[in-house]
Amino acid sequence: MNLAVSLTEILKAALFGLVEGITEWLPISSTGHMLLLDQFVTLDVSRDFWDMFLVVIQLGAILAVCVLFFHELNPFSGSKSREEKRGTWRLWAQIIVACLPAAVVGIPLDDWMEEHLGSPFVIAAALIVYGIIFIVIETRRANKAQALATDAGRGRHMAAVSPYASPSELADADARVTSIEDLDWKTAIGIGIFQVLSIVPGTSRSGSTIIGGLLLGCSRTVAAEFTFYLAVPVMFGASGLRLVKYFLKGNTFAMGETVILLVGCAVAFVVSLLAIRFLMSFVKKHDFKPFGWYRIVLGIAVIAYFALVA
Numbered sequence: 001m002n003l004a005v006s007l008t009e010i011l012k013a014a015l016f017g018l019v020e021g022i023t024e025w026l027p028i029s030s031t032g033h034m035l036l037l038d039q040f041v042t043l044d045v046s047r048d049f050w051d052m053f054l055v056v057i058q059l060g061a062i063l064a065v066c067v068l069f070f071h072e073l074n075p076f077s078g079s080k081s082r083e084e085k086r087g088t089w090r091l092w093a094q095i096i097v098a099c100l101p102a103a104v105v106g107i108p109l110d111d112w113m114e115e116h117l118g119s120p121f122v123i124a125a126a127l128i129v130y131g132i133i134f135i136v137i138e139t140r141r142a143n144k145a146q147a148l149a150t151d152a153g154r155g156r157h158m159a160a161v162s163p164y165a166s167p168s169e170l171a172d173a174d175a176r177v178t179s180i181e182d183l184d185w186k187t188a189i190g191i192g193i194f195q196v197l198s199i200v201p202g203t204s205r206s207g208s209t210i211i212g213g214l215l216l217g218c219s220r221t222v223a224a225e226f227t228f229y230l231a232v233p234v235m236f237g238a239s240g241l242r243l244v245k246y247f248l249k250g251n252t253f254a255m256g257e258t259v260i261l262l263v264g265c266a267v268a269f270v271v272s273l274l275a276i277r278f279l280m281s282f283v284k285k286h287d288f289k290p291f292g293w294y295r296i297v298l299g300i301a302v303i304a305y306f307a308l309v310a
Contacts, residue, residue, distance in 0.1 A: 006256055010263050012043050017057060017264040021271025024061040025228070025279055027134065027207030027291050028298070032123040035201060036302060039120065043260065048251050051114070053261060055242040060268030062235040065228045068276055072180070073229065087181060091229070094185060098192030099233050106199045107241065113199050124302040126202030130211070131295030137214050138287040144174050176217030180225055183218070190216045191226060195234070202299075205231065210288065220283035228276065 019037055023030040034054055043050060071077055075088040106113075177183055194212025198205035206227045213223025253261070 006259070009044055009256065009260055012041055013260040013263040014267045015041060016043070016053075017060060017267025018271050020057050020264070021061055021064075021268040022275050024058060024231075024268070025206055025272060025275045027130075027204050027210050027288060028295055029123070029127060029202050029204035029207065030058070030061075032127060032202035032204070035118060035123060036120065045257060045260065046251075048246060048249060049257055052242050052246040052251075053264065056239045056261065057264040057268055058235045059239050060265030061272040062231055063265075063269050064272035064276055065232055068273065069225075069228065073232070091180065091183075094183065094188040095229050096233060097185070098188045098195070098230055099237075101189075101193045102195045102199070102234060103237065105196045106238075109199060110241070113201070118201050120302055120306045122200070123202035124299040124306075126200055126204075127295040127299035127302070130203055130207050131292040131299065133211055134207070134288045134292030134295070137211065138289045138292070141174070141214070141287065172219040172221070175219040175222070177213075177222050178219045180222060183222065183226065187213075187216045187218065188226070191218075191223075192230070195230060205234070207291075207295075214288075220288070221280065224279055224283050 016034060016037065019033050020030055023033040031054070034057075038050070043053070045053070066073070071079075073088065073092070074080075075085050075092065077085070077088075080088065172178065177187055191209050191212040194215075195205060195209050197203050197208040206224075209227040209230055210220075210223045213226060214220070218226070
């Protein structure tokens with residue numbers, strides 16, 4: 001690569017890192033966005049490198065989780081009591097067990113899914129379907145919240161619900177699991193089973209696990225937080241597997257490719273720090289309907305675009 005081409009490719013890698021950092025954590029499908037972006041902005045790399053880059057760039061995103069939640073995930077913290085350390089080890093056990101369904105199903109099907117379900121129309125369909133699911137779930141929760149508000153206004157359940165609570169707080173007041181410490185094994189495994197749905201491009205790993213958490217009685221905060229935790233072994237494992245496949249094919253990293261991968265990961269890390277903080281703040285006062293509508297609009301736009309250019 002000459003200098004001009006190298007700079008162009010670096011800027012492209014930074015753009016992919018930006019998209020990865022935003023979409024990995026918001027329930028709108030990072031893989032779907034990355035594949036769609038590739039239709040318009042193409043890295044000047046080999047097909048093998050691109051397939052590897054699409055997965056390994058997630059390492060930058062997952063490092064953001066390790067930084068932001070280091071205390072919560074560190075069982076060796078000196079500031080934690082013995083009971084808190086046991087709770088952290090229990091959380092790690094729940095994370096690992098919850099990741100097993102995705103590993104059992106996803107690893108054997110990885111190559112097949114990549115080959116057959118990576119088309120824009122599959123991605124668009126998944127965006128729309130799960131967008132509708134988010135809206136339906138949040139509408140049902142809003143109806144329950146309205147009932148709680150009515151009861152609170154009439155003096156019922158006043159110990160648990162304030163009549164001045166926001167709609168989001170009212171909806172979460174009906175949740176069975178309102179903190180990570182309350183997460184039981186059955187719910188953790190159930191969320192892990194929902195994670196299997198994310199092997200279809202366009203579904204969204206965070207979207208599928210958040211939907212699972214909401215349906216299984218978790219508050220939005222718990223659903224989002226456990227989703228972040230599940231990403232640690234899943235994304236490290238997926239990245240490691242993809243790197244092994246890449247090198248087993250006899251590939252190596254050229255200097256330009258190394259720079260592209262590092263830039264993508266670095267940008268994904270920085271942007272992920274902001275995206276995670278945004279989502280954790282957002283879900284305390286808002287529901288997931290905006291993401292549902294975004295998915296539907298994007299899915300329709302994708303279908304319209306590729307139908308026209310086909």
